[in-house]
Structures are given as C-alpha cells and as structure tokens.
Amino acid sequence: MSNKALQEALDGRWAHVRRAAREQLAGSHFVAVPGETIDQARDRIGQLIRELPVEPGVAAGFPVAYGGGADPGGSVVAAEMLAQIDLSLMVKAGVQWGLFGGAVVALGTERHHDAYLRDILSADLMGCFAMTETGHGSDVQQLRTTCVYDPASETFDLHTPHEAARKDYIGNAARDGRMAVVFAQLVTDDHRYGVHAWLVPIRDGNGDPMPGVTIGDDGHKAGLLGVDNGRISFDHVTVPREMLLDRYGQVAPDGTYTSSIENDTRRFFTMLGTLVRGRVVVGGAASAATKSALTIAVRYGEVRRQFSAPGMEREVALNDYLAHQRKLLIPLATSYALTFAQEDLVTALHEVQTAPPEEQDEQDEHRQRELESRAAGLKAAQTWHATRTIQLCREALGGAGYLAENRLPGLKADTDVFTTFEGDNTVLLQLVAKGLLTGYRDAFGSLDGWGRATFVAEQVRDMFFERTAARGLIQRLIEAVPGRDEEVALTDRGWHLRMFEDREKHLLDGVVRRLRKGAAEKKDRPFDIFNDVQDHVLAVAQAHIERVVLESFVAAVERVGDPLLSKVCDLYALSTIEAHRAWFLEHQRLTPSRSKGVTAMVNDLLRQLRPRLGELVDAFAVPDEWLACAALREEPGRQDTMAGHDRKIHEGQ
Numbered sequence: 199m200s201n202k203a204l205q206e207a208l209d210g211r212w213a214h215v216r217r218a219a220r221e222q223l224a225g226s227h228f229v230a231v232p233g234e235t236i237d238q239a240r241d242r243i244g245q246l247i248r249e250l251p252v253e254p255g256v257a258a259g260f261p262v263a264y265g266g267g268a269d270p271g272g273s274v275v276a277a278e279m280l281a282q283i284d285l286s287l288m289v290k291a292g293v294q295w296g297l298f299g300g301a302v303v304a305l306g307t308e309r310h311h312d313a314y315l316r317d318i319l320s321a322d323l324m325g326c327f328a329m330t331e332t333g334h335g336s337d338v339q340q341l342r343t344t345c346v347y348d349p350a351s352e353t354f355d356l357h358t359p360h361e362a363a364r365k366d367y368i369g370n371a372a373r374d375g376r377m378a379v380v381f382a383q384l385v386t387d388d389h390r391y392g393v394h395a396w397l398v399p400i401r402d403g404n405g406d407p408m409p410g411v412t413i414g415d416d417g418h419k420a421g422l423l424g425v426d427n428g429r430i431s432f433d434h435v436t437v438p439r440e441m442l443l444d445r446y447g448q449v450a451p452d453g454t455y456t457s458s459i460e461n462d463t464r465r466f467f468t469m470l471g472t473l474v475r476g477r478v479v480v481g482g483a484a485s486a487a488t489k490s491a492l493t494i495a496v497r498y499g500e501v502r503r504q505f506s507a508p509g510m511e512r513e514v515a516l517n518d519y520l521a522h523q524r525k526l527l528i529p530l531a532t533s534y535a536l537t538f539a540q541e542d543l544v545t546a547l548h549e550v551q552t553a554p555p556e557e558q559d560e561q562d563e564h565r566q567r568e569l570e571s572r573a574a575g576l577k578a579a580q581t582w583h584a585t586r587t588i589q590l591c592r593e594a595l596g597g598a599g600y601l602a603e604n605r606l607p608g609l610k611a612d613t614d615v616f617t618t619f620e621g622d623n624t625v626l627l628q629l630v631a632k633g634l635l636t637g638y639r640d641a642f643g644s645l646d647g648w649g650r651a652t653f654v655a656e657q658v659r660d661m662f663f664e665r666t667a668a669r670g671l672i673q674r675l676i677e678a679v680p681g682r683d684e685e686v687a688l689t690d691r692g693w694h695l696r697m698f699e700d701r702e703k704h705l706l707d708g709v710v711r712r713l714r715k716g717a718a719e720k721k722d723r724p725f726d727i728f729n730d731v732q733d734h735v736l737a738v739a740q741a742h743i744e745r746v747v748l749e750s751f752v753a754a755v756e757r758v759g760d761p762l763l764s765k766v767c768d769l770y771a772l773s774t775i776e777a778h779r780a781w782f783l784e785h786q787r788l789t790p791s792r793s794k795g796v797t798a799m800v801n802d803l804l805r806q807l808r809p810r811l812g813e814l815v816d817a818f819a820v821p822d823e824w825l826a827c828a829a830l831r832e833e834p835g836r837q838d839t840m841a842g843h844d845r846k847i848h849e850g851q
Contacts (some may be wrong), residue, residue, distance in 0.1 A: 204817040207758045210541040214276040215254040219279035220821055229826045230284040232602035233254055237422050243286050243424030244374055248321045256280065256291040259475070259551075260303065264315040269730040271548030274479050278538055278698065281483035282490050282824050285425030285612035289482055293369035293425070293821065294318070296476050297327035304472035305395050305443035310547040312356065314377075314397070326370045326378035326400070333362030335618075338381070340392055341468055345437065347386035349453040355396060356382060358431040362576035371428030376401045378430065384454045392462040395426070395443045395469070400430060410435040421611030429555045460518040471566050474573050478547055480620040481577035482540050484584035485533060487613050489604060489818040492530050496815045498598070499526065502831075513570050514593070517811055523804040525594055529587040530814060531769040534582050543572055551577040565666075571633040575743040578630075580624040582614040588613060595829065603828040627739035628664045634706055635713075635743060662724050671756055672749050684792060688799045691752060694771035696789065698748050702741040704785060709734045744774055769803045772796055 209216045228246055231358065232241070236408050252265060259273030260266025269272075276810050279290035299318040302310055316321035334341050342363035343754045345354045358364050365371070365380070377399050384394040400411050414429040439467065442449060446469050447457040459465035497521060502657045503513035516522045546569050592599035592606045675692035676699070709731055715729035728735070748771055755767045775782065776796050782788040788796070807814070821832070 204760065204763065204813070205819045207763065208537055208758070208817055209819070210537075210553065211545060212254075212272050215272045215275045216279055216819070217260075218251075218254045220819065221274060221281060223279070223490060224295035224821065224823065226823045226826070228287065229824060230286070230426035230605070232605075232608060234423060236418060239286060240373060240426050242292050243284070246284075246287055247290050247662060248308060248498075252278075256288075257295045257299070258628050259295065259316060259479050260319050261311070264311060265319045268552065269548075269553040270475060274475060274482055274544050274547065277479045278482040278486040281486040282820050284424070285483070285487060285609070286422050289369060289422055291423045292476065292479055292483075294321060294324060296479055297473070298325035298370070298377075298379055300473060300475060301395060302397065302443065305379075305444075305445050307396075307445055309440065310397065310443060314523065315656070316598045320536065320742050324370055324374045324376055326368045326375040328368050328371070328378040328398075329381040330367055331363050332366040332429075332534045338470070339393060339463070341381060341383060343380070343382035343432070345380075345382040345383070345384055345396060347439070347449055347453050349386075349451065351436075352451050352501055354396065354437040354439065354442070356396065356432045356435040356437050356604065358433070361431075365430040367416060367427050368430060369425050371400070371413060371430050372426035373428075374426055375428075376399040380430075380432075384442075384447065384449070384455075385469060386449055386455050389455070391455050391457075391671075392448060392466050392686050393469075394447055396430075396437050397441045397443060398435065398437055403544045404471055408435070408758055414573040420614055421608070468566075475547060475551070477573045477620045478540075478543060480616055481573070482544070484577075484581040485536050485540060487609050488529075488533055488580075488584045488587050489815075490820050490825060491591040491609050492526065492533060493815040493818055493820050494605060494825055495526055495594040495599075496829065497813055497830055498595050498827075500812060501775050503597075512681070517808065520801060520804065521807060522594065523811075524591050527804050527807055527811065528769065529583070529590060530811075531766050532583055533587070533750040534814075535747045535770045536576070536583060536764075538754040539576055540580070541748040542750045543569075546572070547750045567633060567636075571630050571764065572623060572746065574626040575630040575739060575746070577620065578626045578646055578739075579747065580619075580741045581613070581619075582623060584613045598829045601678055601828070603667075603820070605827045609628055612789065614807045624736065630739040630742060631709070634738060643703065660825045661842065671753060675752070683787075684789065687769045688772065688792075688795055691755075692750065693769075694768075694775070695745075695752065695833065696780070697775055698741070698745040698771070700787060701781065702738065702745050705734065705741050707740045711739050718776075748774070753837060762807075762813075765803060765807055766814065769800065769807065772800050776800055804820055 208720065231242065250256065253267045254269070254272050255276045256273050257265075258267035258276060259270040262268045273296070277292055280291060280510060281507070290451040295318070299315070299778045302314055302318065306314075309630050314323060318325060329341075330339060331341055331343065342360070343356070343358055343365070346425055347354050366581045368375075368378070371378070377397060380398045381393050382396065384391045388848060399408050400413065401407055406751060408754060412431040412433065416427040419427065446459060446465055447455065449455055457465055459468055462666045496517065499517035500515060500517050503520075504516055505845045519527070550566065550569055564656065583724060587665075588606065588610045592610060595606060598604050614723060621629075670781055672695055676696050677692070679690060679696055716730055720726050720730075721813055751767050751770060755764050775788075777798060779793045781788065781790060783793055802828070
C-alpha cells in the first residue's frame with residue numbers, strides 16, 4: 199500500500215472534505231500565530247471565521263434550504279481539519295455553527311429557521327450557547343436560571359437568581375455574540391417543566407448589552423486566546439413567547455404547556471441528544487491535534503541525533519532508540535485506532551441526523567442512547583489521549599518542544615480544556631457505564647431485583663456488547679481462537695478481541711455483583727451504593743471504550759487489507775493488553791510467561807515498524823504550513839551540530 203492509499207484509508211468516507219480543506223485553506227494565512235495578545239488573537243479569529251468556506255466546511259451541517267449542505271458528518275470532519283490549523287478557529291466555528299446554530303436547527307421550528315439560520319450561517323449573526331452555569335456544569339438538569347411565563351403579556355421572564363447561576367465560560371459572549379441560546383428552567387402556571395432553550399438577544403446593534411443583561415469577560419485562559427469566553431447574567435429580562443425553541447415543548451398564549459414527550463426527564467435527554475454533534479466534534483478535534491503533534495515529533499526524531507554507539511561515527515537518530523519508539527509509536531498506534539473508531543461514530547451520527555424528520559422524531563431510543571454513549575466514551579478517550587500524547591511529543595523535542603515557534607506548547611495549551619469541555623471526562627465515563635448497567639436493569643428488573651436475578655454469561659454477552667456493522671467478522675475471529683491461550687499466537691486477532699471482550703464482561707459482572715450486595719446492605723443509602731463502586735464503574739467504561747475502538751480498527755484492517763496497517767493494529771491491541779497486564783495476571787487471563795511475551799512482542803513490533811515510522815505520520819497528510827514548526831525547517835546539518843554540542847555539555851566538556 200502506498201502512502202497515498204494509507205492516507206485515503208485514514209481520510210475515510212469524508213476524504214473529499216479533508217482534501218478540500220487542504221486545498222482551500224492552504225498556506226499560512228489561517229495558521230495559529232504564537233505570541234499574540236488576547237485582543238490580537240480575538241481580532242484575527244473574528245475575521246477568519248467569516249472567510250471560512252461553507253461547503254465543505256463546519257457550516258455544511260445546516261439544511262440546504264438555508265445555504266448549508268445537510269451534511270452533519272462532513273461538518274464534523276471539517277471541524278477536525280480546522281483543529282490542525284488553529285484550535286481557536288475550530289472552537290469559534292464550533293460555537294457559532296455547531297452549538298449556537300446547531301441548537302437553533304435541532305431545537306427550533308421552521309419559524310426560527312426562517313428568521314435566523316441564514317444570518318447564522320453567514321456569521322452576520324454571531325451567537326452563544328449559554329448552558330453551563332458557574333455552579334452547575336455537568337449537572338445540566340439542575341440549572342438554576344429560570345424562565346417564567348406570564349400569560350397576561352405573553353412573555354417569559356428570564357432571570358439569574360444568584361451569582362452561581364450565571365452562565366459561564368460561554369464562547370462568543372465576551373465580545374462577538376449578539377444573541378444566545380439560553381438554557382433555563384421553564385415555569386408556567388406555577389409548574390416547572392424542566393430545562394428548555396430560548397433565543398435571547400444579549401447585545402444591541404452597537405454591541406452594548408441589552409437591558410437587564412450583564413456580560414463579563416472570563417479573561418486570560420491557558421489557551422484558546424482567540425475565543426472570547428465570557429459570563430452572562432439576566433435580571434428579569436423579557437423574552438417573547440415565540441423565542442422559545444419549542445420543537446419538543448410548546449407554551450400556548452394562555453400558558454398551557456404541551457409536549458409530544460410527557461416525561462420531563464426523557465424530554466430533557468431527548469433535547470440534549472439532538473446536540474450530540476458537539477461532543478463528537480471535540481473528540482475528533484483532539485485526535486486531529488494529536489496527529490499534528492505526532493507528525494512534528496516523529497519528523498524531528500528522524501533528523502535529531504543524540505549520542506553515538508560504539509563503532510559508529512555518526513550519532514544515533516532519536517527514533518532509533520527503543521525508549522523513543524515506545525514514547526511515540528504506541529500513541530501513534532492508538533491514534534490510528536481512534537481514527538477508525540471516530541469514523542464509525544461520525545457515520546452513525548450522520549445516519550441518525552440525516553434521517554427524514556418523521557423518523558428523527560421517532561428514532562429508536564436504544565439507537566440514540568447507544569450513539570450518545572459512544573460519543574461520550576470516545577470523547578473521553580480521545581481528549582485524554584491528546585493530553586498525554588502532546589505532552590510526550592513536547593518531551594520528545596526536548597527544549598525545542600518548549601518553544602512556542604515549534605507549535606507544541608500551543609497545541610498542549612489549546613487542547614487541555616477538551617478533557618472538561620462538552621462534558622467532564624470522568625462524568626462521561628460514568629454515563630457510559632450507566633448505559634451498560636441499564637442493559638442489566640432492562641433485562642433483569644430494577645436494582646432491587648438484581649438480587650434475585652440469575653446471570654447467564656452467554657445471555658449477557660449477546661445482550662450487552664453493542665457491535666459495529668462488523669459484528670459477524672468480530673464473532674468469527676473470536677470463535678476461531680483455540681481454547682488454550684498458550685497455543686495462540688500473540689498476534690492472533692481473535693485472541694486480542696477475546697481478551698478485550700472478556701475484560702469488559704468480567705468488570706461489568708463484578709460491578710453488578712457489588713451493586714447487588716450494596717443494595718442489600720444499604721437500602722436507605724442509594725448514593726453510597728453507587729459511590730462505593732465508582733472506581734469499578736470507571737474501569738468498566740474504559741474497558742468498554744477500548745473494546746469498541748479495537749473492533750473498529752479490526753474492521754478497518756479487514757476492509758483495507760494492508761500488512762502495515764495490520765501491524766499497527768497488533769501494536770495497539772498488545773500495548774493495551776500490556777498496559778492492563780496487572781489485571782490480566784490477577785484474573786488469570788495471562789500467565790507470567792505469556793505476560794512477558796506480550797512485552798517482548800510489543801518491542802518486536804516497534805522494531806518492525808521503525809523503518810515505516812515516517813510513512814505512518816505522512817499518511818496523516820498534515821500540510822507543512824499547518825504544522826508551523828520552526829524546528830522542522832532547520833537543516834539536518836544543524837541538527838547534527840546541535841546534537842554534538844548537547845552531548846558535550848552532557849558529558850561535562
């Protein structure tokens with residue numbers, strides 16, 4: 199397989215969007231600028247967002263009738279490409295078209311679309327997504343902002359009751375936003391109907407706050423200087439009835455509330471489910487930034503030399519050291535794996551969101567729940583992977599990695615917030631685990647009923663392991679594995695799959711047993727029942743995500759049929775098993791000798807992949823201008839000289 203063919207495999211279904219971005223955003227015009235002040239960064243990003251193409255672009259997710267491309271999958275991929283150029287630009291675009299515009303599309307009706315979507319698309323109407331409050335971030339259902347309906351005036355009274363209820367960290371709020379989608383508790387006829395969303399003007403034509411609206415600036419952040427995050431409070435602001443985004447809940451002129459979804463909690467999660475695209479974008483953008491960091495570190499490691507081996511006149515390239523290979527190649531394999539898992543996720547999102555309107559309103563609840571769970575889990579995996587890997591890449595460049603001109607400090611600072619942006623990762627993992635536990639509950643009754651349930655392993659396996667479209671392939675590979683692990687090659691794909699699946703199932707069974715025991719002993723303390731097993735719950739979620747990612751990678755390997763890609767998949771699987779070998783040893787899934795064999799095989803795969811290391815990052819196809827790394831523009835001769843100088847210093851000469 200040529201580099202180009204490997205690139206096409208990574209580019210995936212929306213390869214045309216990636217190619218268009220590389221062509222339309224070529225050169226250095228859009229690239230991040232190190233050393234800017236906040237005002238300079240905001241001015242630059244505020245101008246660039248108006249220059250971004252709509253199709254293909256982040257705004258391509260809008261309906262065709264309003265100038266978009268009706269391509270939510272393409273919109274996600276376009277955001278990933280922006281993340282490789284400038285993360286501030288990506289986040290600004292995501293706030294404008296993904297969160298603000300996306301909420302109007304998903305939660306509004308035709309009158310809202312006709313009135314606002316064209317101006318949102320053109321960025322003539324800049325907006326905010328005002329959900330998070332200072333005192334309530336992840337617990338959105340308990341937001342304190344209220345919006346009380348008055349039938350006499352046919353208006354809502356929007357109010358921030360105390361400082362902890364102010365909207366905080368809101369993109370576009372500090373400077374550019376003119377309108378906000380505000381989430382608040384809907385109250386009418388003295389009854390609270392849960393969190394809903396309204397379109398609320400926050401600035402007038404001169405850019406001054408509207409009456410009753412107080413806007414503050416969050417100030418200097420660790421990164422994303424081009425995004426004007428701010429705080430918004432409302433002092434009894436009057437909002438017309440028609441500004442309620444009422445696709446899922448309507449208020450009549452007399453104050454009567456109606457909804458096609460009677461249960462308040464179910465309606466709330468249905469509304470949030472329509473906004474899942476933002477979470478998918480954040481995970482994909484984190485992976486895209488990680489690919490840039492890995493490309494920089496690997497290319498630097500090819501030309502940067504350090505110390506000479508006996509009998510060698512020339513010093514050794516960094517990439518030839520096993521420790522350096524472990525530092526970069528194992529995360530590189532994980533990045534490949536996450537790329538294919540993200541592709542499957544975006545495809546699922548696209549299919550759900552491009553279904554006919556009548557089908558979207560009647561979407562199978564199980565399918566929607568699975569999409570939300572997978573989006574939450576992958577977002578956590580991708581953003582944590584970005585944080586760890588970009589730090590490793592920074593270290594791989596030594597002192598050069600600390601210089602802003604070499605891009606890595608900016609990537610590190612800009613992606614750091616992604617672990618809590620669009621959902622705190624720890625909370626998201628609990629969401630994933632609770633989805634798995636719900637499967638048990640649905641099959642065997644309530645938590646109290648778990649004590650009377652008989653769990654049959656085969657039933658659990660079939661019922662709770664959600665599969666990709668490659669279900670048949672995965673099952674065939676697992677069933678082909680011989681009974682005794684010691685007889686199975688360490689690179690046997692079915693054995694990898696069985697190990698991942700077995701760990702997930704064992705952890706899930708264990709959590710259920712502990713919850714069942716807790717329910718019997720602590721009937722009156724439901725918080726303690728769950729809190730006492732929280733560490734176990736998070737381990738279940740992590741194992742689930744790793745299994746899903748491996749299955750996506752395996753399906754891609756089978757589809758593409760390339761030996762190089764197969765070796766990278768082996769490295770991902772075995773390095774993950776190695777990382778959890780304490781668990782596998784404790785639970786007798788590995789013998790000590792086979793555990794040692796796993797490490798030996800990982801090292802052997804690193805040696806085999808070393809000659810192809812440059813080829814593997816080249817397949818990410820990040821344009822040189824987008825990398826914006828001064829160290830990669832230096833001549834190899836200078837690197838050799840620097841290496842010798844550094845060695846002499848190290849040796850005390």
